[in-house]
Amino acid sequence: MSYQGTAHKVGDHIDTDAIIPARFLVTTDTKELGANCMEGLEAGWVKRVKEGDIMVGGENFGCGSSREHAPISILGAGIPVVVAHSFARIFYRNSFNMGLLLIEIGDDIAKISDRDEISIDVEKGVITNKTTGTEITYPPLPTFMREFLDKGGLIPYVREKLNA
Amino acid sequence: MAHTLVQKVLQKHTDQQITEAGQIVQCNVSLALANDITAPLAIKSFRAMGATKVFDKDRVALVMDHFTPQKDIESAIQVKGVREFAAEQDITHYYEGGDCGVEHALLPELGLVGPGDIVVGADSHTCTYGGLGAFATGLGSTDVAGAMALGSTWFKVPPTIKVVYNGTLPAYVGAKDLILKLIGEIGVAGALYKALEFAGPVVDALDVEGRMCIANMAIEAGGKCGLFPVDAKTIAYTAERGRKDELMVADEGAVYERVVTFDVSGMSPQIACPHLPENVKPVEDVRNVRVNQVVVGSCTNGRISDLREAAAILKGRKVAKHVRAIVLPATPGIWKQALKEGLIETFMDAGCIVGPATCGPCLGGHMGILADGEVAIATTNRNFRGRMGSLESEVYLSSPCVAAASAIAGEIADPRAL
Ligand code: SF4
Numbered sequence: 212m213s214y215q216g217t218a219h220k221v222g223d224h225i226d227t228d229a230i231i232p233a234r235f236l237v238t239t240d241t242k243e244l245g246a247n248c249m250e251g252l253e254a255g256w257v258k259r260v261k262e263g264d265i266m267v268g269g270e271n272f273g274c275g276s277s278r279e280h281a282p283i284s285i286l287g288a289g290i291p292v293v294v295a296h297s298f299a300r301i302f303y304r305n306s307f308n309m310g311l312l313l314i315e316i317g318d319d320i321a322k323i324s325d326r327d328e329i330s331i332d333v334e335k336g337v338i339t340n341k342t343t344g345t346e347i348t349y350p351p352l353p354t355f356m357r358e359f360l361d362k363g364g365l366i367p368y369v370r371e372k373l374n375a
Numbered sequence: 376m377a378h379t380l381v382q383k384v385l386q387k388h389t390d391q392q393i394t395e396a397g398q399i400v401q402c403n404v405s406l407a408l409a410n411d412i413t414a415p416l417a418i419k420s421f422r423a424m425g426a427t428k429v430f431d432k433d434r435v436a437l438v439m440d441h442f443t444p445q446k447d448i449e450s451a452i453q454v455k456g457v458r459e460f461a462a463e464q465d466i467t468h469y470y471e472g473g474d475c476g477v478e479h480a481l482l483p484e485l486g487l488v489g490p491g492d493i494v495v496g497a498d499s500h501t502c503t504y505g506g507l508g509a510f511a512t513g514l515g516s517t518d519v520a521g522a523m524a525l526g527s528t529w530f531k532v533p534p535t536i537k538v539v540y541n542g543t544l545p546a547y548v549g550a551k552d553l554i555l556k557l558i559g560e561i562g563v564a565g566a567l568y569k570a571l572e573f574a575g576p577v578v579d580a581l582d583v584e585g586r587m588c589i590a591n592m593a594i595e596a597g598g599k600c601g602l603f604p605v606d607a608k609t610i611a612y613t614a615e616r617g618r619k620d621e622l623m624v625a626d627e628g629a630v631y632e633r634v635v636t637f638d639v640s641g642m643s644p645q646i647a648c649p650h651l652p653e654n655v656k657p658v659e660d661v662r663n664v665r666v667n668q669v670v671v672g673s674c675t676n677g678r679i680s681d682l683r684e685a686a687a688i689l690k691g692r693k694v695a696k697h698v699r700a701i702v703l704p705a706t707p708g709i710w711k712q713a714l715k716e717g718l719i720e721t722f723m724d725a726g727c728i729v730g731p732a733t734c735g736p737c738l739g740g741h742m743g744i745l746a747d748g749e750v751a752i753a754t755t756n757r758n759f760r761g762r763m764g765s766l767e768s769e770v771y772l773s774s775p776c777v778a779a780a781s782a783i784a785g786e787i788a789d790p791r792a793l
Pocket residue numbers: 441477478479498500673674675733734737738755756
C-alpha cells in the first residue's frame with residue numbers, strides 16, 4: 212500500500228467540531244460530509260484538496276466528541292491518510308474503523324510543510340518528502356491493521372470475518 | 376517483560392506478546408455494553424456488518440438507563456427498537472423498567488464485570504469497572520457493534536501513569552475528593568490516551584465502591600482507563616456476586632510513564648467549579664455560591680455508601696427552602712437497601728425528592744433540569760456548560776457529604792463546619 216499527494220498542514224488540537232461542525236451532522240453520506248470537511252477551521256478549506264492528498268496535523272488531532280462523522284468527512288474529501296504528531300484516542304479508533312489511515316510521527320512532523328509533495332510506503336513505514344528530499348521512518352502498522360484498512364474499515368472487515 | 380495492571384489484563388486476552396506501550400493487539404472481550412442512547416446506533420452498524428447473531432448472548436449487556444422511565448416519544452422509540460433486538464437475539468442481560476439501573480452501578484452489582492475482564496462499552500464511563508481491576512473503556516457505537524458480532528476487538532497498549540495516595544484521609548474526605556484532586560492537578564487531558572493505575576495506603580484502605588467512584592472519572596482526565604489492584608476486598612465483593620476471581624497486582628519493575636504522588640493527610644473536601652472538571656478548589660475557597668438544585672446520584676456517587684454518607688448529614692436536618700434536593704439511588708438494589716436502612720425516610724424527612732434509578736439530570740436528560748442562571752451542586756462527573764440543562768446554568772461537582780451539607784445551607788457548604 213502506498214500513497215502520494217500534496218500535504219495540507221493544519222495546527223495542534225484540531226477538534227472534531229473543526230473537522231465537521233455539528234450543523235452538518237444531519238447526514239451520514241460520505242460525499243456530503245466530505246464537501247464540508249474542515250469547515251469549522253476555515254470556510255471553503257476543502258477546495259484546496261485534490262483526490263489522494265494528505266492531511267498533516269499537529270498534536271492531539273481529532274480531540275473532542277466521539278462522532279464517527281469526523282473521519283468519514285476526511286475520507287469524503289478525498290483524503291485517505293492523515294499524518295500527525297499525535298491523535299486523540301476515540302478519533303484514532305473511529306478512523307481505522309471507518310477506513311481512514313492515521314500515521315503518528317511525533318516531532319518529525321516539523322519535517323513536513325504545507326504544500327510539500329509527499330509519498331508514503333505503508334509496508335516499510337517510510338514517508339518521503341519529495342519537496343525537501345528528507346525521509347521519515349515510523350513503526351509500520353501490524354499486518355492485521357493493514358488488512359483492516361484494505362477492506363475499507365470495520366464494517367466490511369467484520370462482514371468478511373463473519374462470512375469466512 | 377514486567378507488566379503494568381492494564382498490560383496484564385490485555386495479555387490475558389490476546390495471543391500476541393505484549394512488549395511495549397503503543398503496540399496494537401487484538402483481544403477477546405468479556406462483555407460488550409450499550410445503553411438506550413448508543414445501542415440504537417450500534418444495532419444499525421451490527422446490521423450493516425451483515426451480522427445475524429451476537430457472539431454470545433450472555434456477554435452482551437443492553438441497559439436502558441439514561442431516560443428511564445422513558446421521558447418522551449423519541450426515547451420510547453429508541454428503547455422499543457433495542458427491546459426488539461434483545462428479544463430477537465435472546466440477550467440475557469437486557470434491562471429496562473424496574474430491573475434497570477445506571478449501567479455502571481448495575482453491572483458490577485450483578486457480578487457481570489470483574490477483575491481481569493475486558494469490557495467495552497458505548498459509553499465513556501465504562502472505565503468505572505477499573506475499580507474492580509477490569510480493563511474497561513468507552514468506544515464508539517460501531518466499535519461496540521464489531522465486538523458484539525465478533526467477541527473481539529483491537530487496542531493500542533497504553534502507557535500508564537501511576538497515582539499514589541499516601542497519608543490518612545481526614546473525616547468528610549473520600550474517594551470523590553481524591554479523584555477531583557488528581558484531575559485538578561493533571562488537567563482534563565492529563566492522561567490522554569493513557570491508563571491510570573492507583574496505588575498507596577489510601578487506596579488499600581478504600582472500599583470497592585470508592586475505587587469505582589475514582590475509576591469512573593478516569594475519562595475526565597482524558598484517560599483510557601483507571602485500574603486498581605485486585606485485593607482481598609475486591610475478591611470478597613465479586614464472590615458475593617457469584618464470581619471466582621484472583622488477586623492481581625502490577626509486576627515488579629513495570630514501566631510507568633510518570634508517577635504522581637499525593638499526601639492526603641489534611642486535605643479538604645474538593646469542588647470542581649464550572650465549566651470543567653479540572654477547575655478544582657478546596658471547599659473553603661468556594662464561598663457564597665447559592666444553589667437551586669442538589670443531586671445525589673449517578674454512576675459516580677449513587678451507590679449505597681454514597682447514600683449513607685449523604686443521609687448521615689441530612690438526618691434530623693432540613694433542606695433549605697429554595698433548594699430542590701434530588702436523590703437518585705443508582706440501581707433498584709441500592710434503592711431497596713436504602714429503604715431497609717431507613718435512608719429513604721431520612722431523605723424524605725429532610726425534604727428531598729427521592730427518584731427512580733436513572734441517569735436523569737446527570738446528562739440533562741430529565742428529572743431535575745436547570746433554568747437560565749440556576750446553579751447546582753451534584754455528585755455526578757461532568758460540569759460542562761449546559762450539561763444539566765440551560766447553557767446559562769452552572770454545575771459544581773462534589774462528594775455526597777458536601778452536596779448534602781450544601782442542600783441544608785442553601786449554598787455550597789463545608790460538611791466539617793456543620
Ligand atoms: S449517570 Fe451520568 S455519567 Fe453515568 S452513565 Fe448515566 S449519564 Fe453517563
